[in-house]
Amino acid sequence: MFKRIFKYVLMFSFLLALQIAVAPLLAFSDVHPDFMLLGVILAAMRHGAVPAILTGFLAGLVQDVAVSELYGLQALSKAVAGFVAGYFARDKVKFELQVVIGLAFATAFAHNVIRDTVFYFDVGFNFFYVLARYVLPNSIYTVVFVAIIQMLWPEALRRKASVD
Amino acid sequence: MLERPNDFLVSSREYFVLFAAIVAALAILFNNDAPQLDAIRGYAVDRYAAFHVLADWKTWRDYQPEEVSALRQRTTQLLLENSQLREAYLENVRLRRQLEYRERAQLELRAARVLFKESNSTPNTVVIDLGASAEVKANMPVVTPEGLAGKIIKVNQHTSHVQLLLDRDFSVSARIQRSRVLGIVTWMSAQDFEMTGVARHADVTAGDVVVTSDSSALFPPGIRIGLVLKPTVEPTGMFRKIPLMPAANFARLEEVFVVMTANRNLRSNIAPNAGKGE
Numbered sequence: 290m291f292k293r294i295f296k297y298v299l300m301f302s303f304l305l306a307l308q309i310a311v312a313p314l315l316a317f318s319d320v321h322p323d324f325m326l327l328g329v330i331l332a333a334m335r336h337g338a339v340p341a342i343l344t345g346f347l348a349g350l351v352q353d354v355a356v357s358e359l360y361g362l363q364a365l366s367k368a369v370a371g372f373v374a375g376y377f378a379r380d381k382v383k384f385e386l387q388v389v390i391g392l393a394f395a396t397a398f399a400h401n402v403i404r405d406t407v408f409y410f411d412v413g414f415n416f417f418y419v420l421a422r423y424v425l426p427n428s429i430y431t432v433v434f435v436a437i438i439q440m441l442w443p444e445a446l447r448r449k450a451s452v453d
Numbered sequence: 454m455l456e457r458p459n460d461f462l463v464s465s466r467e468y469f470v471l472f473a474a475i476v477a478a479l480a481i482l483f484n485n486d487a488p489q490l491d492a493i494r495g496y497a498v499d500r501y502a503a504f505h506v507l508a509d510w511k512t513w514r515d516y517q518p519e520e521v522s523a524l525r526q527r528t529t530q531l532l533l534e535n536s537q538l539r540e541a542y543l544e545n546v547r548l549r550r551q552l553e554y555r556e557r558a559q560l561e562l563r564a565a566r567v568l569f570k571e572s573n574s575t576p577n578t579v580v581i582d583l584g585a586s587a588e589v590k591a592n593m594p595v596v597t598p599e600g601l602a603g604k605i606i607k608v609n610q611h612t613s614h615v616q617l618l619l620d621r622d623f624s625v626s627a628r629i630q631r632s633r634v635l636g637i638v639t640w641m642s643a644q645d646f647e648m649t650g651v652a653r654h655a656d657v658t659a660g661d662v663v664v665t666s667d668s669s670a671l672f673p674p675g676i677r678i679g680l681v682l683k684p685t686v687e688p689t690g691m692f693r694k695i696p697l698m699p700a701a702n703f704a705r706l707e708e709v710f711v712v713m714t715a716n717r718n719l720r721s722n723i724a725p726n727a728g729k730g731e
Contacts, residue, residue, distance in 0.1 A: 361482030368474035
């Protein structure tokens with residue numbers, strides 16, 4: 290149990306470093322991948338919804354403190370993302386690439402709808418503009434990285450037995 | 454059918470955990486003081502106000518709201534004009550003596566309903582059903598037929614927040630209408646107001662009418678604020694203690710009027726954030 294927690298702390302520390310140092314380099318016109326979300330999706334696929342919600346909430350809080358302007362926004366969106374990913378990943382042990390992409394897209398979409406709608410609320414953008422300009426591109430960009438992980442390291446996204 | 458209540462909790466634990474996480478995250482999120490959250494709060498107040506009006510339909514069922522609103526608006530306009538005419542008369546006498554004349558601003562009013570009082574708010578504010586869509590702007594004065602009620606401090610799309618005269622941070626430049634003595638009206642406690650900064654030998658007596666002064670950056674001159682109760686002088690003080698009874702009845706604040714006309718004498722010449730605290 291503690292060993293697993295320690296592994297997740299290490300993994301999210303690495304992902305946070307990527308988020309701070311690498312994500313801005315990969316960004317184009319305000320669209321960038323969310324590496325912390327990759328960790329939440331991974332937690333959901335390996336351990337189910339409850340660990341994913343808790344992991345998403347805590348990882349989001351850390352991300353809020355480290356990089357966000359609105360404390361609580363990443364925690365909220367990543368907790369919901371953890372639930373969505375865990376919900377779609379339940380009862381599955383092995384994941385095909387198409388399933389992983391669909392699951393990751395649904396998760397990233399739910400995450401980005403919450404985050405970007407709140408973040409751009411004061412600007413007065415139309416909801417559908419936010420959807421087309423930020424939510425969908427950010428979701429697709431994050432899904433690309435999930436697909437890469439699935440292709441290079443399929444074991445990472447496999448359900449651990451007898452957990453959750 | 455689940456055999457034990459505990460089974461329900463176990464099978465639904467992901468929903469409970471999600472709910473707890475959302476509540477915790479929202480609690481953290483709404484402790485931020487960011488413009489996004491201000492916009493969300495404003496949006497929520499607008500939606501709540503719309504619901505509030507719908508829920509209160511019985512009050513509006515039996516009469517013609519437009520007609521009543523128009524009559525109230527006209528009454529308030531006449532009362533304010535009356536107050537201003539008296540002010541104008543006294544001013545005219547004074548100005549004639551000095552062979553000067555200055556044009557008085559005509560007030561344009563817009564009727565608004567008080568939707569609710571923000572009970573836990575500081576400053577002391579109420580929400581009215583006029584907002585940016587009705588061209589309401591921050592710092593516009595708000596009056597009742599009896600007199601000054603406050604000013605607009607925040608504007609949403611369909612609602613606005615009015616800082617009442619009852620607020621400790623609200624102060625307004627004022628004059629004794631009869632003797633033209635100048636001072637500052639501020640809230641002291643409960644329904645008690647005071648006119649401060651008036652010298653101990655100034656000509657002030659009980660029953661004197663206090664109106665907004667022409668040196669105010671936000672409020673048109675001549676709007677009634679209240680009546681002097683019983684002025685006293687502290688034995689060692691330099692100033693008079695002048696308690697006031699407010700003209701507006703804040704206990705029954707249901708309909709107010711936003712003064713849409715700018716104070717032509719002063720407002721166009723000041724910076725947008727001037728007059729804070731007045």
